[in-house]
Amino acid sequence: MATVSLRDIDISYGATTVVKSLNMEIAEGEFTVLVGPSGCGKSTILRLIAGLEARSAGEVFIDGANVSDADPAARNVAMVFQNYALYPNMTVAENIAFGMKIRKTDPAKIDSAVREVARMVGLTDHLAKRPGKLSGGQRQRVALARAIVRHPKVFLFDEPLSNLDAEFRASIRLELRQLHKSLGSTMIYVTHDQVEAMTMGDRIAVLAPIAVAGSHNLMQFDTPDTIYRKPANLFVARFIGSPKMNTFEVDTTAGGLKVAGREVPFAAALPPRVVVGIRPEHIEVGEAAGPSLSAKVRVTENLGHEYLVFTDTALGPITLRVSDRHDCPRDGQDLTLGLPLARLHVFDAATGERIEPDSAR
């Protein structure tokens, strides 16, 4: 168990900057998810913590010790790779024992440790097999066992579920959470999948590519709840949530916003143009306590427990979720959409930063 601190990290390859001005403080025993689209540097950051990637500037601390220039082996971190990185020439038991053999641990100790973790991850019957004979899920467990057996200070996961099929992914997700609970270790987990991020993370770090974000990658670092309910900026608002948040740019007046020809009071110092966002599940069919606008249904998707309704409005296309307690609107139907004032997110159109009403400050 350990804390991890990243301070003012820059990573670039020649002229290409991958990570810029990154600062993160990860608490002891925390499950942190790094999420973002490809090119946002999430895997690079993980590899930096492992010592497999060189930094251009900044410092890395594990458990308070500066390990910026320490050898990967000296950092006492374990990593689970996307393709598992099992040694194909060794059996499952030899794969798990490799690190201990390298450190010349007593063979009897190795044997008992291997059996112990094999039991933990359910590999006892497969110890004599080679990785080539195992299914994807079993390989995943070997990779996990190889990490656990070392009792590392920090576990690093690099998109470990991306090679598994959907059904299996859900069950391993759960197992990983349980493993985190029982070990209580600090874990850092990289994914591009927002469902994994939302379901697994104690805290989520949403990262954007430098080409998109400009001055720094880290868009927001907070609990899943806060990330979802109070996205710090437009990037996070649009990245987390599926279908993604509806956004439209509007003018402001002295006292509020102009939405669909109606003035909506919003007590805050506002720039001339703002982006208003609302999640699909917060839009109501019919009037609501807030602005409303007329919409025409383009197409609907029936997901069983709910419908996704894609409409065209004067503000552009708007998607909403309708629970199955209501009737599904027909294609071409005219609807009135209510946008509850309390559910609106407001962002500065120029900077993309979230603007909170004065009352919430």
Place this chain on the structure above:
Amino acid sequence: MKPKFLPQFGRYAVAVTAAVVSFFPILWIAMIALKERTDAFAIPPVWFFNPVWEHFAKAWTTSGFSGAFLNSVLVCAIGNVLAFAIGIPAAYLLNQRRTPGRKAILVWLLISYMLPEFLFVIPVYVLYQAIGLYDTVIGLALVYQIFTLPFTIWLVRAFFADVPAALAEAARLEGATTAQIIWKIYVPIAAPGLAATAILNAIKMWNELAIALALTFDRAQTVTLAVAGFRGYASIDWGAMAAASIIVILPMAFFAILAQRHIVQGLSLGSVK
């Protein structure tokens, strides 16, 4: 699907022609080795005869031949040990992006491989005379590194490139040194490819004549020289020479068949994930 008779026939015709052209000299030598001297040069050729084995016995016991056979085995073995002892670490490092000047070194190796080998003979002859490596097995194995080493490095590098880099990273995180990563992970995984490389090296060293002729006198003579040795001043012992040739061809033919299997295995290594 209709069998495409003509293209199929054409392919077989080419293959059979190639096989006959390349095997006929070997067949002819084998026949000389097995015939009585009187039958060996009869015109028209005698196609059916009672084989005799005396030429083989004579070839093997002729002074120097068995010794030359042992020398050749030693040269191939030592030559391969040297090539792999240097080539394996070199190949690993030349695959690492952070190795400085790797592209230049690789091109340089390729160029040195392309140079005519005989170019090295005269300076090396003078050098070997001076330092006592002339007419020694070690000296030959050393000078053969001129071609075995670049070849080994290039081939092993290709086989190592098929090993996922994450394996080395995983091992580094577990505390393995570069040497441990090479010998415990890369070498076992690339073993079929390394075996194929070793066999190709051995075939090349086994069949080499020109350098061996220049750098040995009698103690370190190799099989190719021993076979040439059956050509005396006044006469040629065709029967024994042919028998010796067959003895020399056999082990390498056997290895070539092995190598073929291993190379296919080695080249398909990358597809096994």
